[in-house]
Amino acid sequence: MTRREQNELLIQTGPGTPMGDLFRRYWIPALLAEELPEPDCPPVRVQLLSERMIAFRDSSGTLGLMDEFCAHRGVSLWFGRNEGNGLRCPYHGWKYDTSGQCVDVPSEPVESGYCKKIKLKSYPLIERGGVLWTYMGPPELQPPLPEYEFATVGPKHRYMSKRLQESNYLQAMEGGIDSSHVSFLHSGALERDPLFKGAKGNKYNLQDFQVKFEVVESEGGLLIGARRNAEEGHYYWRITQWVMPCFTAIPPRGDHSIHGHFWIPIDDENCWAWSYDYHPMRELSDHEREAMVDGKGIHVKTIPGTYIPLQNKTNDYLMDRAAQKAGISYSGIEGIGIQDASLQESMGPIADRSKENLVSTDNGIIMARHRLRKAALALAKGVPPPGVKPEEQRVRSASLVLPPDVAFKDAAKEALIAKEGVPVTSV
């Protein structure tokens, strides 16, 4: 079990906390690009790592992310007027540019220069791969731009979504690296979901339930290998990538697109579950894109105009006991993403890890906690965090058949690196 103080170190990401300091050393997804579609569009409230901010795109298209509240009386700038290259508070007209600099205080004489003394805390906001990313750490330590492969392919090759999850990021992310639950909670999806079915590798999943796991550290995080028996004494390997602090890549199936997640803390009791799908070699088909919009694969349907799942705890996730009993879905909840969310939210906003009884197949989770804890404590001593280098982010998951006596990390070495023009290794 994780002791209380260890748990708190892992789950608290607000300003001044060790894990918060760690998260602040990475570029993290803040918004979908579609949320700020054009110059002078409505501003958007953003809460990340327990900090409330406002994002806007000014008249010239420049992106800004800054303290949500006006420096004058603390009004939320969500009510502001986005006009003339700045966001103006509607209360008394104070105006801020995208750097948070106050550029107008109408009640004060211009010549007084008063507005120059007012500046809201701001963070960089950049667009890359359909995502608006921010970096909330010390400016002098800003890392290279994110290089995850989904963010580098063309817009027709990828699909992004996000959903609110009412739990701490860690219990959500731990689901993303816990391959052992797939055979239970998500059983059925391999045969029914249009984004999974038809792959040759599925038969290994369905034939061998005695899956064995291996966990190997990588430079930027972890490789979690799940092996099942294949033909002629070989093993079918599914290799998940976890890149610190919270990126996962799920092993692919056949020629289906690759997918995975980011788990981004909103505060200590809520997170954004980001879900991506992409295919490096071809555009996604209309059929695939429609399925993703429709909540298939790892995506979910949301309440229109929000990123709140349509199935959520206020409606018991539309639990269907008849489907559960009939074996149509193992849990009675429809959809992989909501199957995960329903159970992870049921643990409570912050899972009580002192009541856990982990077993050996939970070693992926145990190792992720170990590495996060270690990196957070090392950062406090000045050691740079893992997972910020471009080569640590240019990774792929893979599924492949290997001889029995090889180390999957070595045998699949090339398959685990994202290279432009090189197909994904997938069975």
Next chain:
Amino acid sequence: MDMHSDAVAASQVRHRIKLPNSRRRAIRLVGVGRGGAEVARVTGALMLQEVSVAVADPGNAAAMVAVLQAFSEVDMVVVVACAGDELSAAPMVRQAARLAGVLVTGIFIQDGPTPSTQGDLAILRPSCDMLVIASDPAYVRDMLVELGA
């Protein structure tokens, strides 16, 4: 749709019963090879609850038998070895654990690439139900704590 007015409250855990939901699980940590034995010794000195430590030495038949027989009294066996270690005891540990009906978790400590890994894994993989390749011996302690030590 099956909607309950108390759906939100039902999904919270504020009033979870504050009593233990499990008994202590006994863990046997077995060091295999010279490096593994050292990691086991250092971990044993931490006096973690419910963790007993042993060294598997195939050259000492009596001691080896005692190590293996003790598996019937534990819930989990953890084998630790380091890159370059002599691993011939690992299959014996596995066999004894299987007879005792306990799973074996292997931790292979490898700090950086070493050429002998391939052969090491060929021995270790079939000797474990779960294999972890870690760079830091401190992982052994962390894992034992997470498993309830």
